Amino acid sequence: MKAAVVPAVSSSWQIKDVPQPQPGPNQVLVKMHASGICYTDVHLTLGHFPGPFPRILGHEPVGEIVAVAPDVTTRKVGDRVKIAGEVKLYLQGTINI
Ligand SMILES: [Zn+2]
Numbered sequence: 874m875k876a877a878v879v880p881a882v883s884s885s886w887q888i889k890d891v892p893q894p895q896p897g898p899n900q901v902l903v904k905m906h907a908s909g910i911c912y913t914d915v916h917l918t919l920g921h922f923p924g925p926f927p928r929i930l931g932h933e934p935v936g937e938i939v940a941v942a943p944d945v946t947t948r949k950v951g952d953r954v955k956i957a958g959e960v961k962l963y964l965q966g967t968i969n970i
Contacts, residue, residue, distance in 0.1 A: 937951065
């Protein structure tokens with residue numbers, strides 16, 4: 874899948890192919906149709922938040938659920954979603970929202 878990636882502190886953003894994650898317990902996988910980029914992404918680029926690099930940017934997505942963990946009962950594949958709220962930032966190049 875394609876992602877907007879910041880490879881290292883203060884480096885340029887790059888569009889890269891990255892491995893597609895699978896949903897863990899109590900998670901869904903969302904195919905992003907669009908995402909906002911805001912000043913939080915600048916803070917992430919500059920290393921103002923803790924956590925490793927590379928980091929995937931864009932934490933304000935809208936999209937469609939394409940996979941659900943077996944224990945998820947309140948959402949299903951095909952649901953359209955907008956993700957907002959608390960953001961857990963960037964664990965080993967993936968984003969969890
Ligand atoms: Zn934001």
